Amino acid sequence: xxxxxxxxxxxxxxxxxxxxxxxxxxxxxxxxxxxxxxxxxxxxxxxxxxxxxxxxxxxxxxxxxxxxxxxxxxxxxxxxxxxxxxxxxxxxxxxxxxxxxxxxxxxxxxxxxxxxxxxxxxxxxxxxxxxxxxxxxxxxxxxxxxxxxxxxx
Amino acid sequence: xxxxxxxxxxxxxxxxxxxxxxxxxxxxxxxxxxxxxxxxxxxxxxxxxxxxxxxxxxxxxxxxxxxxxxxxxxxxxxxxxxxxxxxxxxxxxxxxxxxxxxxxxxxxxxxxxxxxxxxxxxxxxxxxxxxxxxxxxxxxxxxxxxxxxxxxx
Numbered sequence: 307x308x309x310x311x312x313x314x315x316x317x318x319x320x321x322x323x324x325x326x327x328x329x330x331x332x333x334x335x336x337x338x339x340x341x342x343x344x345x346x347x348x349x350x351x352x353x354x355x356x357x358x359x360x361x362x363x364x365x366x367x368x369x370x371x372x373x374x375x376x377x378x379x380x381x382x383x384x385x386x387x388x389x390x391x392x393x394x395x396x397x398x399x400x401x402x403x404x405x406x407x408x409x410x411x412x413x414x415x416x417x418x419x420x421x422x423x424x425x426x427x428x429x430x431x432x433x434x435x436x437x438x439x440x441x442x443x444x445x446x447x448x449x450x451x452x453x454x455x456x457x458x459x
Numbered sequence: 460x461x462x463x464x465x466x467x468x469x470x471x472x473x474x475x476x477x478x479x480x481x482x483x484x485x486x487x488x489x490x491x492x493x494x495x496x497x498x499x500x501x502x503x504x505x506x507x508x509x510x511x512x513x514x515x516x517x518x519x520x521x522x523x524x525x526x527x528x529x530x531x532x533x534x535x536x537x538x539x540x541x542x543x544x545x546x547x548x549x550x551x552x553x554x555x556x557x558x559x560x561x562x563x564x565x566x567x568x569x570x571x572x573x574x575x576x577x578x579x580x581x582x583x584x585x586x587x588x589x590x591x592x593x594x595x596x597x598x599x600x601x602x603x604x605x606x607x608x609x610x611x612x
Contacts, residue, residue: 350587353506353514353572361506361573388585395587419506419572420514420590420611426582432541434503434548435573458573 311409312336312440315362315455318404319444322397327377331444331451339439339454345430346451347371348386350398353419354406360416360457362405363431364398366449373448391423398423401453464562465489465593468515468608471557472597475550480530484597484604492592492607498583499604500524501539503551506572507559513569513610515558516584517551519602526601544576551576554606 316333323329346365354360366374368386375393376383383390398421406416433439433456442453469486476482499518507513519527521539528546529536536543551574559569586592586609595606 349577351504351575351577353508355506355508355570355572359570359572361575363575391583391585392587395585399587417508417512417570419508419512420586420588420609422504422514422516422609423585423587424502424504424577424579424582425585426577426579429577429579429582430544432544432548432576432578433573434545434552434576437573456573456575 310412311414312442312455314405314408315401315453316442317408318401319453322400322404323374323446326397326400327374329374329377329446329448331446334443334445336440336442339441345428347425347427347429348390348394349424349429349431350394350421351424351431352398352402352421354402354416355419356416357409357414358457360455361433362398362402363433363454364394364401364451365431365454366394366451369449370446370451373446386425391425394423395421463565464567465595465608467558467561468554468606469595470561471554472606475553475557476527476599479550479553480527482527482530482599482601484599487596487598489593489595492594498581500578500580501543501547502577502582502584503547503574504577504584505551505555505574507555507569508572509569510567511610513608514586515551515555516586516607517547517554517604518584518607519547519604522602523599523604526599539578544578547576548574
């Protein structure tokens with residue numbers, strides 16, 4: 307995977323969280339995911355096809371997503387419920403959509419499937435491909451989250 | 460979603476489990492998923508695009524998947540580890556592939572993304588679409604699992 311293909315996901319994520327939730331997120335250094343390290347409490351996952359096949363996963367810890375959704379809704383969210391899952395689905399869609407638009411300007415056309423959201427304390431995610439799996443850690447005021455971008459070779 | 464589009468997923472699932480793991484699975488009555496009822500311990504999820512956009516999720520309880528993977532590997536698996544996750548990724552790919560081949564004979568062409576596997580005791584899954592979400596419960600000797608097929612309208 308071309309390293310330049312990672313930037314659109316970083317840009318889309320910071321932009322979506324800033325405009326939808328007024329949350330400033332700071333991307334750390336992307337790394338190659340070697341195992342199931344990215345554990346979290348809520349994950350949005352969406353498949354992509356086209357230029358190549360892949361999957362995008364956004365894994366939030368409880369603190370980060372409660373703060374993000376509280377800001378989106380303008381009311382304090384205290385637990386991981388169905389409203390949080392819906393919000394993560396919407397955020398995943400928006401991040402995927404914005405990233406795909408930037409990728410399109412690079413001549414890389416992707417289609418997106420529909421997002422699924424997994425809720426459960428401390429779950430782990432594995433992506434089933436022999437292609438590279440890039441993880442991008444993000445910090446926010448409320449907590450941390452990780453974006454994983456995996457594509458077939 | 461045309462109800463006839465569900466049968467290819469039932470056929471693919473029973474066939475893949477029988478041939479890969481010598482496990483007989485019995486499909487129950489499909490139902491419209493109204494909430495996050497399908498909870499499980501390991502889930503394979505794969506996005507599809509083409510005829511319409513969608514997602515397929517296969518959610519196993521611990522008993523069913525330990526038995527299935529034990530049979531696949533010819534050795535007794537006792538816990539949900541990385542090998543189990545890999546096997547679920549492979550099964551998800553095969554079920555998706557066989558179902559898509561049968562759908563193709565009905566003139567419905569889908570592309571598939573790459574599967575992701577979520578491991579974590581008793582997690583819940585929500586699919587973010589306003590289209591129908593069909594759940595198909597399956598029973599096996601070792602335990603139960605559920606296939607969810609969700610497509611945009």
